[in-house]
Amino acid sequence: MPKFTLDNTLPKNLPLLFKERAKANPDVGLQASKDKDGKFQTFTYQTVYNNVISFALALQEIGIVRGENIALISDNRREWLISDLAIQSLGCADVPRGCDSLGNEIRFIISFADCRYGFFENARQLKKVTEKIEEVPLLKTAVVFEPLSKEDEELISQYKDLKIYNFEELLKLGEELYSKNPEENTKKIENEMELTQPEDNATIIFTSGTTGTPKGVMLTHKNYTVQLSAIPDFIKSKKGDWWMSILPVWHSFERFIQYVAIYFVNGLAYSKPVASILLGDMAVIRPQWICGVPRLWEALANGVNKAMVKKGGITLKLFKFFISVGKKYANAKDKVLGHVCQVSKRNKFLDAICGILPMILLWPLRQLGDVLVFKKIRDKFGGRISIAISGGGALQKDVDDFYRAIGLNLLEGYGLTETAPVISFRYYKEPRPGCVGAIFPTMEVKILPEENGVATSKEHLGSGKKGLIFVRSEQVMKGYYKRPDLTEKIIDEDGWLNTGDLGLLTFDNEIKITGRAKDTIVLLGGENIEPAVIESELCTSPYIESAIVLGQDQKYLGALVVPSKENVIAFAKENNLDTGDYEELLKTKEIIDLLDTEIKTKDSTENGFRVCEKIYKFALLPNSFTVGEELSAKQEMMRYRIVEKYADIIKTLF
Structure with missing residues (x-):
């Protein structure tokens, strides 16, 4: 692994970074x-930059002062970045959330x-707040990016205590203020930028809403600038390159990429993560990064x-053949170059x-496959x-292999919202499939022995040994935010943060994730799910x-369900079902339908659960969970014991 160097020339906060890049590169495309x-x-x-200055002037005009927390409920779009930088320029922190959030989540946050x-x-997001306006007593002013229809204006106008502005209206107000004395007004906002310190909050990102313990992650300007200082060794981007911006920008991963683009003087092209839309947009933009x-x-x-x-026929046969060749060639090349994940010491x-x-024998076929397919x-x-980035969840091996086969270097990263977010990242010159990359030079990592998700020692295990990261x-x-009790549980007195993930350090000092010690489930789409709340509702x-919700790195949630034997048998007798063999009873359509209805009723939007929190498949277990097997001495579910014990059944759910 090469020695990494840090860029120590970065300013103390994000708005000043943007100012530097904009002043030095005024004509490069940003959006x-x-x-x-x-x-x-x-x-x-x-x-x-002019938009940000003007918008910040307008925000001052409507009463925003340093230290405010400002809600930012929107998906990725041009106005988001302008708002984000204007808010930060005034020494405030934004509190972001996406448009797929439920009303109770947004109001709570x-x-x-x-x-x-x-x-x-848009109006739809604002209505999620106004439908129960009494739950947000402090909210006095709303800014809406998209124009309101007359019907929306009439509906919202009934809330006399809520002042509503349109984004373009405020931007125009700011431009009018700016035009009165451009130099003085620019200096006014730039002076505000200078006042913001590295330790000031840049954002507060809530990792779980009302369906889990509320956790607002306070990320400072320093959290981001320190991380940006390590980026040049991992991403070799050139001025003027373009990124496709498609992920929810309120997520820590995509948000950081926005700042990476500014760091490199790159552009952001806004699209949607829908193949038909995305591929068309990529044909127009021809981005270098995604x-x-x-x-x-x-x-x-x-x-x-x-x-x-x-297409079928010879086209399909050629495709399958060359994909197979591409995978074998990539594996052989990895061995030659030493790009193998060293879980154990290798020669x-x-x-x-x-x-x-x-590698030599496959090379001609690989080149032919490149031309034909x-x-x-x-x-x-x-x-x-030539290089793409994957984050927000574990990359499946077959997917990784496919892109390696076709010659697209897919770099996987690992991180948490709490680490802003990158902990490790595949080095583009030495990508090792099966690992989540080299440890960021700004990051210390140690692996501790654990039992049931709790570290049993502070002694680092060293390479090749699995433990808690x-x-x-x-x-x-x-x-x-406002939860020092939760902060103390995750960060110890020496500043070490418990990721809740199980893994090991390879003999090349890279991280390999082997599982999760904490309960949070991360789906393939990057959605964070708190299973305990769903399980509690089901029960x-x-x-x-009993019920255990599963789905780590899957498309959807599944569940193992232990039915209440007494009540199920009572139901069966009422419906003239044979109760002689309980295990066979659980396989009958009537009982499966009964449990399916119960699960759908409990795990529903009406009960406050998001679409991504719905259980799509379940399996019934005939025997109760017992202490020493599935339960700890405290009668708590030992999730990883359950996953190991019922691995074959779990496979059928996904």
């Missing part, structure tokens, strides 16, 4: 956004974070496979000897992408004794 006709319009660094001001993508969650990469790979199956010389002959696939991504860095959050059913 590409679709107009009403669906055509991309480009906005330069100078234009966006706005109230808990003490927001007097809120920015909303970030996605594992589900996106899987969907794109599946799309290619389905297209080939549809790299022997690996190289074993890989060199297959692979280049055509890569061209669908715009033709200029702890990290320490200036990237680590300031803490959870309010008279027909459910």
Whole structure:
């Protein structure tokens, strides 16, 4: 692994970084956004900087003062970045959330974070707040990005205590203020930028809403700038490169990428993570970079496979053949170059000897496959992408193998919202499949022995030994907003943060994730799920004794359910079902339908659960969980024991 160097020239906060880049590169494109006709319009660094200055002036005019927490409820779009930088320029922190959030989540966050001001993508997002306006007593002003219809204006006008502005209206107000004395007003906002200290909050990101313990992660400007200082060794981007921005920008991963783009003087083109839309936009923008969650990469790979199956015949046979060749060539090349995940100590010389002959023999076929198949696939991504990034969840091996086969270097990273977010990242010159990359040079990592998710010692285990992953860095959050009790549980007195993940350090000092010690489930789409709340709700059913929700790195949630034997048998007798063999009874359509109805009723939108929190498949277990097997002495479920014991059944759910 090479020695990494840090960029120590960065300013003390994010707005000052943006100012530096904009002043030095005024004519480079920063944003590409679709107009009403669906055509991309480009906005330069100078234009966006002027927008930020003007918008910040307008925000001051309507009463925003340093230290405010300001709700920002929107998906990725041009106005989001302008708002984010303007808010930070005034020494405030934004509190972001996406448009797929439920009303009770948004209201909770706005109230808990003490927001007097809120920015909303459209009327639909604002209505999620106004439908129960009494739950957000501090909110006095709303800014809406999209114009309101007359019907929406009439509906919302009844809330006399809520002042509502349109984004363009405020931007125009700011431009009018700016035009009165451009130099003085620019200096006014730039002076505000200078006042913001590295330890000041840049954002508060809530990792779980009302369906879990409320945790507002306070991330400072220093958390981000320290991380940016390590980026040049991991990403070799050139001024003027373009990124496709498709993931929810309120997520820590995509948000950091926005700042990475500014750091490199790159542009952001806004699209949607829908294959038909994304591929069309990529053909227009021809980006050099794209970030996605594992589900996106899987969907794109599946799309290619389905297209080939549809063509059938010789085309399908050639595709399958060259994909197989591509995978074998990539594996052989990894051995030759030493790009193998060293979970145990390996003889790299022997690996190289074993890989060199297959690599040489497969090379001509691999080149032919590139001409006939692979280049055509890569061209669908715009033709200029050689490296892509995956984060927000574990990348499935078959998906990773597919992109390696076609010659697209898919770099996987690992991180948490609490670490702003990157802990490790595959080094582009030495990508090792099966690992989540080299440890960021700004990050310390140690592996501790654990039992049931709790560290049993502070002694680092060393390479090749599985344990609980702890990290320490200036990237680590300031803490959870208004929850010092939760902060103390995750960060110890020496500053080490318990990631809740199980893993090991390879003999190349890279991280391999082996499981999770904490309960939070991360789906392939990057959604964070707190299973305990769903399980608790399920167990309010008279027909459910116990339930464990599963789905780590899957597309959807599944569950193992232990029915209430007494009540199920009573139901069976009432419906004239044979109760002689309980295990056979659980296989009957009537009992399966009964439990299906109970699960759908409990795990429903009406009970406050999001679509991504719904259970799509379940399996019934005949025997109760017992102490020493599935339960601890405290009668708590030992999730990893359950996952190991019922592994075969769990496989059928996914």
